[in-house]
Amino acid sequence: AQSVTQLGSHVSVSEGALVLLRCNYSSSVPPYLFWYVQYPNQGLQLLLKYTSAATLVKGINGFEAEFKKSETSFHLTKPSAHMSDAAEYFCAVSEIQGAQKLVFGQGTRLTINP
């Protein structure tokens, strides 16, 4: 069975600082990996996805993530944090190709300090 572990339930950074949110996955097949963002009382919005093309994936709002098979990781980064980045971030792996049957991590709450 596939699983996702997000290291750090809370991350706090200063505005303008580097954002690094960690995600490790477990999968017996080549994974499809995703990062979603959730604002309070809202649904989830896709930031970026890895589908076995380029290992460095660029997403919306300046975020990017790098797939590292040897480390089974898919960490999310952004060079310079904005106040508007404060939200909950979820890493997810898809169990089967062609369907969004996703297994999510527990989430990381990102706080931006002014």
Added chain:
Amino acid sequence: DTGVSQNPRHKITKRGQNVTFRCDPISEHNRLYWYRQTLGQGPEFLTYFQNEAQLEKSRLLSDRFSAERPKGSFSTLEIQRTEQGDSAMYLCASSFPRGGMNTEAFFGQGTRLTVV
């Protein structure tokens, strides 16, 4: 089209009552998914449909949970004899896979259920 629509946004019900939630997917999307999200956790997959066919329902939490998509358009999720542990956000998502590839799923804003 304004995206995936879920109704109601909030539902408060007494324990033991039945509740039904509705999801209207993006119009051309043939796949529809239901997830449950409890406080402080990531969403948990429940079930999904391709058109009107329910392709997996083994993850539905108990036989009190059921979902339908009778005409391959909107879907309903029903919880019978609600319990306090059913309190959660119920999320719906839809997608349109192309060539078997994992295209993006679009999520609705969810229905927050509170069982008192």
